Every structure is written in structure tokens, then in C-alpha cells.
Amino acid sequence: MQNPFKIHFENLWQALHDNEPLNSWSSLLQPALEAAVAAENNGNLVRWSHALEQIKAFPNNANFAIDQASVSASSASSLSEQEKLALTEALKGLHPWRKGPFDLHDIHIDTEWRSDWKWDRVYPHIASLENRTVLDIGCGSGYHLWRMLGSGAKLAVGVDPSLLSMMQFLSVEHFIKQQQPAYFLPLTLEQLPIDKRGGGFDSVFSMGVLYHRRSPIDHIYDLKSQLRGGGELILETLVIPEDYGQMLLPEDRYAQMRNVWFLPNVKELQHWLQRCGFINVRCVDLNPTSIDEQRTTEWMEWNSLESFLDPQDHSKTIEGYPAPLRAVMVCNKPQ
Numbered sequence: 424m425q426n427p428f429k430i431h432f433e434n435l436w437q438a439l440h441d442n443e444p445l446n447s448w449s450s451l452l453q454p455a456l457e458a459a460v461a462a463e464n465n466g467n468l469v470r471w472s473h474a475l476e477q478i479k480a481f482p483n484n485a486n487f488a489i490d491q492a493s494v495s496a497s498s499a500s501s502l503s504e505q506e507k508l509a510l511t512e513a514l515k516g517l518h519p520w521r522k523g524p525f526d527l528h529d530i531h532i533d534t535e536w537r538s539d540w541k542w543d544r545v546y547p548h549i550a551s552l553e554n555r556t557v558l559d560i561g562c563g564s565g566y567h568l569w570r571m572l573g574s575g576a577k578l579a580v581g582v583d584p585s586l587l588s589m590m591q592f593l594s595v596e597h598f599i600k601q602q603q604p605a606y607f608l609p610l611t612l613e614q615l616p617i618d619k620r621g622g623g624f625d626s627v628f629s630m631g632v633l634y635h636r637r638s639p640i641d642h643i644y645d646l647k648s649q650l651r652g653g654g655e656l657i658l659e660t661l662v663i664p665e666d667y668g669q670m671l672l673p674e675d676r677y678a679q680m681r682n683v684w685f686l687p688n689v690k691e692l693q694h695w696l697q698r699c700g701f702i703n704v705r706c707v708d709l710n711p712t713s714i715d716e717q718r719t720t721e722w723m724e725w726n727s728l729e730s731f732l733d734p735q736d737h738s739k740t741i742e743g744y745p746a747p748l749r750a751v752m753v754c755n756k757p758q
């Protein structure tokens with residue numbers, strides 16, 4: 424099978440060519456990337472690659488726009504109704520679409536999450552991204568990578584081990600006429616090289632990942648090692664209300680998710696970040712996730728948040744824990 428990622432990675436290595444210490448990533452990451460995209464390591468890859476090929480058969484002469492409400496690509500010569508149906512079907516070959524929304528050739532990909540709402544909560548509180556090199560750990564479909572470019576970042580690198588997310592990213596990328604400096608590495612944070620001289624990024628985002636990690640402190644240290652001195656970390660994660668206690672380690676599932684580990688309260692999370700050596704640690708937003716923000720749609724047909732909450736009392740999960748509450752923390756690595 425033809426490797427659909429090859430050109431994408433080559434473009435990334437080219438973009439990192441003059442960027443110390445990131446210019447060593449091309450050689451250091453090659454074996455991990457080859458393993459990550461090997462068909463024998465992922466039973467779904469052939470099916471998804473087929474969907475991506477179908478998507479790529481549609482014209483990519485679109486104008487790309489990133490604005491407040493959407494990430495969209497549309498061309499002057501619009502698709503016929505029949506072509507639109509065929510493209511919709513091809514895009515649905517990459518179900519479930521969780522993070523978005525996107526508008527491609529007037530097709531509205533109404534994803535499970537309103538990731539734009541998260542961006543609206545984060546963006547007003549962070550250092551300007553103008554001309555910055557940005558890393559987004561656990562980037563999902565890459566929705567926020569586009570928003571980061573739209574906010575002036577000169578390079579946005581997303582890292583997420585989900586190959587389905589990468590296929591979705593490459594689908595959106597296809598419809599953009601001009602090469603944009605957004606890239607996707609199908610890896611985990613832990614697989615990224617650590618350079619003793621310090622990291623190569625001005626801003627590092629980790630949104631929706633910390634609670635999935637069994638070792639949250641290691642995750643914070645790993646994020647720190649990717650930042651240059653003085654750089655900014657933006658950490659968004661599930662927390663518990665102060666009056667529920669210091670921290671929750673769910674007995675088993677949390678809101679039906681199997682892979683949820685540590686949910687601290689904001690004070691505790693602040694302490695973790697300070698203990699890992701971050702300065703200017705502050706919580707800039709605290710928001711209960713609503714069933715309007717995370718819901719079942721035509722593009723994510725499975726159960727969503729409403730089914731994971733106590734049907735009588737939406738302030739609790741179905742397991743009786745406090746319902747999802749998300750904190751956005753912002754802090755700096757010392758110079």
C-alpha cells in the first residue's frame with residue numbers, strides 16, 4: 424500500500440530544517456513514524472486510506488478560511504449536489520468525527536465536540552501566537568492547529584497517536600490550496616526526542632490529555648521539556664470542584680471512559696505545575712462541559728455526554744462522580 428503520509432512528513436522535515444533543536448527530529452523520529460503508519464500495526468489503516476484516497480479525488484482548489492466560527496474550505500466553482508453527496512459519504516468513511524467543526528465545500532462536519540467553544544475559552548488568556556512555533560499534544564483531528572495558524576503561529580505541530588485523527592487532519596489539509604505550516608505526527612508525547620539544551624517550542628498545548636495519563640507528573644515534565652526557556656504551557660484538563668476533595672482517582676470508569684486516572688482540584692493542579700518548576704501558574708477558565716458542547720451528531724453517531732451523566736441529575740456522572748468540569752491553566756517555563 425502506498426504510504427499516504429510520506430509527503431506530509433517530508434514537508435515537516437523541510438519546515439524544521441533551520442530550527443534548532445527540532446531539525447534533528449527527521450532522523451530521530453523516522454523509525455517510530457514508520458512503525459506508527461505500518462498497515463500491519465493497525466487493522467483499520469487500509470480502510471481509512473481508501474476513504475482518504477476517495478476524498479483526495481475531489482478538487483483542492485478551495486479558498487481556505489479560518490475565522491471565529493469555523494475552519495472552512497470552499498471553492499468558487501462549487502460541487503454539484505451529486506458530488507457533494509459522494510464527498511459526504513467519503514468523509515463519513517472516517518467516522519467518528521469528534522473534534523471540529525469543519526466546513527468543506529459547503530459540507531458542514533458537525534463533530535461531536537464544539538472544539539471552537541474550547542478555543543474561545545482558551546485564546547483570550549494566552550500569549551499572542553503571532554510568529555510563534557507551537558506544539559499541540561493530543562491534537563485530535565487537528566482542529567486547534569488550524570485555529571493556531573489563524574492566530575498567527577508560524578508553525579503548528581500536532582502530536583496524537585490516533586491514526587484516524589491523522590486521516591481526518593489530512594482530509595482537511597487536502598482542501599487547502601496552499602501549503603500551510605500545520606503538521607501532524609501520529610505519535611505520543613513520550614516518543615518525542617528530548618534535547619538537553621531545551622525544547623524548541625514557544626507555546627505548548629496539552630488539552631484533554633492529562634486525565635488519560637497514568638503518570639500526570641511525568642506528562643507535565645515531558646511538556647516542559649518541549650518548551651524553550653520563557654515559553655508558555657497551556658494545560659486544559661478535567662478537574663473536580665474544590666469541595667469534593669483534593670483529587671479523584673475513579674474506582675473504574677469516569678463518565679463511561681475507561682482510561683481516566685487523576686482528576687485534581689484546581690489548587691492541587693496548580694501545585695503539580697509549580698512542583699514541576701513552572702512559574703506564573705494561573706487558572707484562567709473553569710467550565711462545566713455542557714451537553715450542547717459534546718453531543719451525538721450525524722458525524723459521531725455513538726453515545727455522547729448526555730448518556731454518560733446521571734439522567735436525574737446532570738451535575739453527576741452516571742457513576743455518581745462530579746460531572747465533567749474543565750480547567751484551563753496557563754504558566755511559563757523559567758528562562
Ligand SMILES: Nc1ncnc2c1ncn2[C@@H]1O[C@H](C[S@+](CC[C@H]([NH3+])C(=O)[O-])CC(=O)[O-])[C@@H](O)[C@H]1O
Pocket residue numbers: 522536538541560561562563582583584585588610611612613629630631632635
Ligand atoms: N500520550 C499521549 N500523547 C499524545 N496524545 C495523546 C496521548 N494520550 C492520548 N492522546 C490523545 O489525546 C487526545 C485527547 S482528546 C483532546 C483533543 C483536543 N486536544 C481537544 O482538547 O479538543 C480528549 C479526549 O479524548 O478525552 C486523543 O486524541 C488521544 O489520542
